Amino acid sequence: LVQGKTLAHILAARQSPQDELPRLLTIFEHVCQTLSYTHSCGVIHLDIKPANVMVGAFGEVHLMDWGLARASAALCVPTSLRDGNATSPADENAAEKLPGISSLDLAVDVPAGMIWGTPPYMSPEQARGHCADVRSDVFGLGGILCEILTGCAPFRGTNFLDVCFKAAQADLGDTYLKLIDSGADGVLVRLAMKCLAPDPDARPTDAGMVASELTLYLESLLRRAESDLERFFELSLDLFCIAGLDGFFRRVNSNFSRVLGYSDKELLSRPFLEFVHPDDRDQTLNVMSQLQLGEPVVQFQNRYSAADGTWRYFEWTAKSVPKDHIIFAVARDVTDRMR
Structure with missing residues (x-):
């Protein structure tokens, strides 16, 4: 039994589509990777769809409700092309690799004309009863990403039949406008719109490609954040440092050398207590x-020796991460105030 909250519940609880975006993109990345496998x-x-994604209390992500899942060979056409070659039919051991899925259920044929799925997130080919393949799932991924970014499913209407009709007609004009006006990063908007392309040939070929594009985007965000942190670390007028609980500086910004007159090498090679x-x-x-106990320190003052023989008064604020044996600290030179 999987316990937690569905992604649909999490999305509905937001005040705004901008809320919890990093967390939601991480959940979406897990869904893409699961579907890629x-x-x-x-x-x-x-x-x-979001209602079929369960998020556990510890952040674990499960793709649920495999009742409609089918082997590629059981559908009315082969799956999509990958690099110009037809993808393989279902793995003979797929049921063993996907726990909880019956090999008999996977093998049940889906005749042409059968409409399966949930209309607000259903690909146009599914809504028309045409042949589905992995790109139909890619459309569903686009639907989830669309709701993360805009707060709305791709297809909306006044009643069930209205939504079904819009899905069959690929009536996505309003959805595209919502995505463009969402204020979300253009990379995410373009990815959602590619996944939601009415023509399956215009979509990413499978969930693996969606996962790859999303991972590249998230990695670029991390690099950008690291660059911003580096810039902040060096441009701040305060003295920033990372120290070890062993009593040595591990990193200091340039203000330490400016204020104290020592080189970085001198500061890092000696116990800071010296x-x-x-x-x-x-x-x-x-x-x-x-x-060492994990208790924060605020406005602690001590004096540091400068290379010119004078003493500088520093006022410290520090927080430690005991399990990693490190301290993050910022000091302000308050020498003029203490005189």
């Missing part, structure tokens, strides 16, 4: 004991 086994889910005024060392050791 499913497609590699020659199996199509056929009912991709720079502290002898009268302030016991207090500094007490503060280190607090940090």
Whole structure:
């Protein structure tokens, strides 16, 4: 039994589509990766929607409700082309690789004309009763991403038949406008619109391609965040450092050298207690004991020796991560204030 909240519940609880976007994109990435594996086994889910994604209390993500899932060979046409070659029919051991799915159910034929799926997220070919393949699942992924970015499913209407008609007609004009006006990153908007293309040939070939594009985007965000942090670390007027609970600086920004007159090498190669005024060392050791316990330090003052023989008063704010044995600290030079 999988416990947690469905993605549909999480999306409905938001105040705005911008809320929790990083978390939701991570959930979506997990869904794409799960579906990528499913497609590699020659199996199509056929009912991709937020209500079929369960998010556990610890962030685990499960793709649910495989009642409509079928082997590629059981559908009315082969699955999509990959790199110019037809993808393989269902893996003979697909049921073993996908726990909870019966090999007999996977083998049940889906005749042409049969309409399976959930209309607000259903691909146009499914809504028309035409042949479905892995790209129909890709459309469903686009539907999830669309709802993450805009708060709305791809197809909406006043009643069930109205939604079915819009899905069959691929009536996506309003959806595209909502995506464009969502304020979301253009990379995500373009990915959603590609997945929601009415023509299956215009969509990514399978969930693996969607997963790859999303992963590249998330990695670029991480690199950008690291670059911003680096810039902030160096451009700040305060003295930023990362230190170890072993009593050594691991990294200092350029302000340490500017204020104290030592090189980075000198600062990193000696225990930082050596720079502290002898009268302030016991207090500094007490503060280190607090940090070892994970207790934050605010507005602690001590004196550091400068290369010119003077003493500089520093006021510290620090937070430790005991399990990683590191301290993040910022100091302000308050020497002028103390005179």
